[in-house]
Amino acid sequence: NGYDIVVLDRDGKVLAYNQQAERLCGIPREQVLGRQVACLLNPQEHERLRALLQDAERPPKPLVMLAAAHPGRSSDAALTFSVVPLPDGPRYVGIARNIGTELAQQQHIRELSQALDGNDNAILLCGQDSRIRYGNNGFARMFGHDPGEVIGKCPSELIQGLHTDAAAIEQMAARHRAGSAHQAEMLVYRRDGSPLWVSVTTTPLAEAGGSLV
Secondary structure, three states, X not given: OOOEEEEEOOOOEEEEEOHHHHHHHOOOXXXXXXXXXXXHOOHHHHHHHHHHHHOOOOOOOOEEEOHHHOOOOOOOEEEXXXXXXXXXXXXXXXXXXXXXXXXXXXXXXXXXXHHHHOOOOOOEEEOOOOOEEEEOHHHHHHHOOOHHHHOOOXXXXXXXXXXXXXXXXXXXXXXXXOOOOEEEEEEEEOOOOOXXXXXEEEOOOEXXXXXXX
């Protein structure tokens, strides 16, 4: 069926454990079926799972199972259980998914964010619509805007002032929409209204889907 499935009874005994789950968890089915689910987990994961299953009134949360935390696992995984009520007691149907690539991407983003926040230059990441997705601490220090408050705004809303060259701002935005690099010197303004001459460089970046930011 393409899904990694583990089914438990009310006592945590494994009733079903398909081949996909076997490949992900790295433990043969004959060593799992009929045994407690603890055989698939390390002690910390088992405790977290027990807490998740006891909190059945809330939407299910995934149990993250790191490959390094248990011998035999082929990758990091997330196991999410849903409760199926039956006359002889509930069954817990768990679907596992491989999250190795996802966790690696998250770690890369964290490391990139730390590197950008340590940069004294003001750095903004904008989408194709020219709205800000990310602003580093250097931008906050230079212009006085908190990183969180810039999200969703256009750079021109934050830095343009009375004597800013509007044509230069529009040219920069047009080059961004076209996916072209651009460099310009311009007069901009801090949050407190004080003027500042800056050198602005825009560089297109390709996203995984092929679009440019």
